[in-house]
Amino acid sequence: MLQATPLTDGWILRHEGGALPAVVPGCVHTDLLAAGLIPDPFLGRNETDLAWVGRREWTYERDLAPVNGHEQTDLVFDGLDTVAEVLLDGRLLGRTRNMHRSYRFDVTGMSGRLAVRFVSAYAEAEAVRGKLGERPAAYAEPYQYLRKMACSFGWDWGPTLVTAGIWRPVRLERWSTARIARVRPLVTVEQGVGVVELAVEVERARVEAPLTVEATVGGVRVRAALDGTSGTVRLRVPDVRLWWPRGYGEQPLYEVELTLLHEDRPLDVWRRRVGFRTVELDRSADEHGSGFTFVLNGERLFARGVNWIPDDVFPSRITRERYRKRLGQAADAGVDLVRIWGGGIYESEDFYDACDELGLLVWQDFPFACAAYPEEQPLRGEVEAEARENVVRLMPHPSLVLWNGNNENLWGFRDWGWEARLAGDSWGEGYYLGVLPRVVAESDPTRPYTAGSPWSGSWAHHPNDPAHGTHHSWEVWNRLDYAGYRDDVPRFVAEFGWQAPPAYATLARALPGEELAADSPGVLHHQKADDGNGKLRRGLERHLAFPEGDFDRWHYLMQVNQARAVAAGIEHWRSHWPVCAGTVLWQLNDCWPVTSWAAVDGDGREKPLYHELRRLYADRLLTVQERAQGLVLAAVNQAGDPWAGVLRLRRMSVDGEVLGETGVGFGTERRAVAHVDVPRELEPVGPKEFLVVDVDGLRALHFPAPDREIPYPRAEFDVTVAPGAVTVTARTLVRDLLLQADRLHPDARADRGLLTLLPGERVTIGVRGWETPDADAARSALYFLEPSR
Template identity: 35%
Template sequence: MHKKWLFFLLWSIGLTAQVLEKDLSQLSWTVHQWGKNEKLKATVPGTVHTDLLANQRIPDPFLQSNEKEVQWIENEDWVYETEFVLTHAELQKEHIELLFEGLDTYASVFLNGQSLLDADNMFRTWHVDIKPFAKAQNHLKIQFKSAVQRTNALAQKLPYQLPDDNRVFARKAPYQFGWDWGPRLVTCGIWKPVKLQLWDDVRIQHVFHEQKNITQEQAEVIVHVALEASKETTVTLLVNHQKRKVQVQPGTTVVDFPITIENPKLWWCNGLGIPHLYSIPIALEQKRKVRDSRELKIGIRTIELVQEPDAQGKSFYFKLNGQPVFMKGSNVIPPDSFVPRTTTIQWEALVENARLSNQNMLRVWGGGVYADDAFYAACDEKGILVWQDFMFACAMYPGDEPFLQSVEKEVEDQVKRLQNHPSLALWCGNNESDEGWHNWGWQKQYKYTSQDSARIWKDYQQLFHQRIPNTLSRLLPSNENRYWPSSPSIGWGKKESLTQGDSHYWGVWWGLEPFESYDKKVGRFMSEYGFQGMPSLQTLSILSDGEPLALTSKAIRHHQKHRTGFETIENYLQRDYQNPNSFENYVYVSQLLQAYGLQKAIETHRRNRPYCMGSLYWQLNDCWPVTSWSSMDYFGHWKAAQYQVKRSFAPQLIVPKWKDNALEINLINDADTVHEGEVQLRWFSMRGVLLKEKRLNATMSANGVNTIPLEKETDWPKLDGTVVLQINFKAPEMQLNAIYTGVAPKDLQLQKPRISLEKINATTIAIQTDVFAKNVALISSEKVLFSDNYFDLLPGETKYITLDKPLTSSLIVKSLWDTLP
């Protein structure tokens, strides 16, 4: 059946079922360059780049250095068109509205030649009544103006240039203009669904809720149902099986429904309990027929951001249901440079990968896009809290009234979309704009006068300290209005950045400071830090598109967007590792280096609890195949860092530390259960000969850290690269272990291991070695997730590894010894 006729069949079925909304995205769309006649088949939702790619008009921008070949697209205007039919009955509807959930970005919309609206904000939804212009046969046209041309023109209206780029004038995804991990692909298009809504008299406009008193015995919830009506009428509202007749006035009427939930099951984040959700059905009846309906999913919980003065400065931590929680997580960027082609499954997988690696918070970074509904729903279901930036990053912004009003409407649209999610923990104004203004030398770089600087800072304060928080206060209940103007609050070069607020620590990487600096630079909440690692060989092979793999290859160099990226990796690699003996092993060691740095950072943050109460590394994912700070690459392959993150974020953890010429053992516990047990220390030679053993009683306290200082004994084997220390904690309910070498990997006197793999069943293998094996890696040509990987293995032990699916090809196993010259 033709796509268009299938659409109208579904449309008629929907009308009989009282569903008054249909997705026009399913129609046949075309796109063409303004001023040219060739019309190409288009996909909605989509982008002009992906449409041109699908029609074979451009090379794949993700391969080789093709990004350079498609830069012309950003300077052109593009036109999308479709047609749709309305029946006589449909035309009689009192309201016929078009809903655009997302237009990227400067879009003029025409119906049957009549101008409907001029959109200028990618992050807003746009409603327009087409009743006066609708006919049986309708032609819809959307003309997208070049964002680059438009922002350049807007920039000319100011007497100075704003940092960082003219992109700041557009309410458009900043990362499209290029970043130090992403390409410049300034696209346009209908990036979210287009819907047609038909209704008479009254409909549900918006549903939100407040949580009042919450005790073990009951939770008091108020459900607010906003009704939109064109005339005075009487309707029946059903909320959670309560029925009430309501007199509705023209305009918006908000009806409040108090609900009491007996013995509520609380919503908990990953690792602390079940993220229980309640479903509240809502229906609008008129003349005994259901005219509109919603399903509200909520989690019963309380969240507080606690900032209290203390002896060291000022705390910064979250309480969930009254319990202080150490936040373990990462920063998320858009999963693709062309977001519309990201599927629901991919959004959900992003959250699932965080859950599997023991994370409990994701920060939606402010230089990308507000994530898809599927992302937040998955966070609700999997217990992942969300730190939500507004989409402003690394720049200063204009302060004219039209811009501020556009942002205010954007905030309103996003808050209404997201406010019911129990996972949403914090709204944040921007990423690094405050730090950039005070620490990055912009005022000198752009040669601002004192008057210029005063005006730019005033505009900043108006936007982030007045307009956005005032809008939040208008929309959110006071107990849900958690707002933080800028992340970080103070730049990493300032002493105060480590004593209050949140901190982005980039002394490692940008400052070329050694990994050991993580021990000294611990803030109250570490919301950014990280290190680069190369993607998988499979990903490198795809992006290279047949070009031989080498660090000097054009494709590999092009897919490193940091100006000194490979040089920085090399600098750190020389400090801690020996030079790998091949490109393939260089990829492997670069991943080990990244994991090594993240381990030091995460475990330092965790053992400094409660001074430090959060560790969100940069970054979880990529938007294209690239060498970057991500812990899993664009195609979802886990790097060594992701496996290390899983180990370092484990609910219970042993962290050994050599401090003040003595060994210190830290027992970390996120749960609220105390464990009484024994710590066992065993020193082995590289061949597994037991050299020394020591046992002592130990306690793992609830929700905290126990530090066990050990005075060095004269007969302890020296950790000089020939000895491995195994630390076990044994209690009736658990057994933990850690392996500690005490020296950098390059100083280990490794011996060639004979590593054996035994297939136990289709998804389980057993691994053994005859000598100590460092960073044992299981490598497959298929995409597979292992229960652990890139791990250390002692002789005489058997490690069981499970796979998320059976493999059809053989596994390659390697260790650090295989990379030595």
């Protein structure tokens, strides 16, 4: 039987100045940090002082003892970052140049000093650029010239910390006769019967040995002989329970086991969990253009999505528990789709296992982002090998529903001046429209493929045409107010978002000793977007007065504006289902403490946007929309049951007076939207009035004027506290009330975000991690909109 021995201990990291203990899996930065040789790059402006790390060569070493008892011994690396030579006692075993692949070396009968010598990623990238020529990119760093996590080189939300190291597990595998080299599982459903087809490839040590495979799933067992080095086993499982995305059903998972045998003696075992479901992507043309709608088990769905970036700039630090926590936060916010963005990595099995269990659909980008990528060697062969390995590796996961060729590169070619600069040089189109769809079609025909995001389906339309396929909405934020979201109805919004700083406690930890200000050195360093603070200011001033010199108000108002911006988009787009079939927020998470578009900051704290997302992505959403005929109420029902009731509409003054009131009945089918016209006499007029609509515990508000024009009363409210709770009772209109629990204690968390209370209303906010409740402290941590000055 194959025996695997992890090689986690005994490693050292050699560098120009000597040697230090190394942790494997890990990377150079984490080893230097553990040894106290570098400061924490996440604190202050330390990042800039560590640029030298990515320019050096590094060597990992350990002893490899002799092993016996099997015919063959392999040294297996699940991931090397990135360009390396692997040597044993000075003998070259092989060279690597791809972070996204695994590597296997035959070390049968060998022992001695194992060394993995890493070349600077910069040196390799610059050498490839010198050979193949310049290619344009969104950033100046040379990430497009090698197969490495692009955001190691920095992004508009990430630090430039160019890593090197043995970033995934390494082990010795000892085996005799034969081993399982690859299993490609095709999982389908045919008229209620689950079908698992296992295409098996083996590596032999003894060519003549007769081999069989035995597979089991769901109580079904099948045995088949192998002809040479490959074969196929097909199992049919009657009456299977379907796997559904969260909110649509349960997530049953079935254990699949395949055993390789020689004369009934087991040689190797492959085990995975699978789920039975069907997935289609409806891209058919209609009167609105051409769609982009996910269909799971025959059910059409509006995808409530978030974009995912690597959760740490040093991915080897991300544990199974951390994946589960972050993805659990996504599920708790109503998310049902996570897009793994193309500037990162193919995540570990722990990520996809968590998505399988939580019912989170996974959209997987191939790792290409915001650059023209050369298609010549050595990159072309690496791209195909990497794609074939990872497609097969991830195929068992029912959560995986889409392969996507790249992030923004087709759009970049058309709109960012690349075509003229390239002058006919290769730039990646052959990957996205050739290599990658071929690999997916050959290896995983059970899932759809799309060439890029955004992509309109063909060059017949602009790549980012909102009427066709996927759309990235970045005019809003970069140039336009968030009201611009309402100007069109894309078929599927794969990226959109608005920035805000991280939680106060996150900034305070990341910038020790700094007097925080919107433009203080550390705050500006932890803002990576081009003119990010300028865009924040201009975006706020369209609605609210800018709080000059008041960091606490600035911090609060930026959180308010982020939540409102995202709400403007999602409410508008959800109200247009089924024309618009999904929104994927940029972004769920951060990889360090930074001002960004994230809903969960780099320390794992939820921003107010996160809590707003829970409302926006709930099965049922009530929203007031401006249409040509006047105000319209949209009752969005993504639940599995019809929804009917009586809407309570109130036209109110900001002083709390009810100026008009009525009840209006409505009804909507499951997975549908009902639209109800607001009676003209209840439409608010001028800055002193607003509309309130309530039904079944849901509320929608409509203020017809910008906040800077609204004469809000000075907020008056009472505060009481109890263990785990802060209760606020309003005596006036209190607009966008926010308890910043982390100001009470860095570990404290509130269970709600922004709230608007009418006079006489009361709300209790749950608080975890605050052991000594104090009413005065609670009041000091409460923020709300104040009258314009």
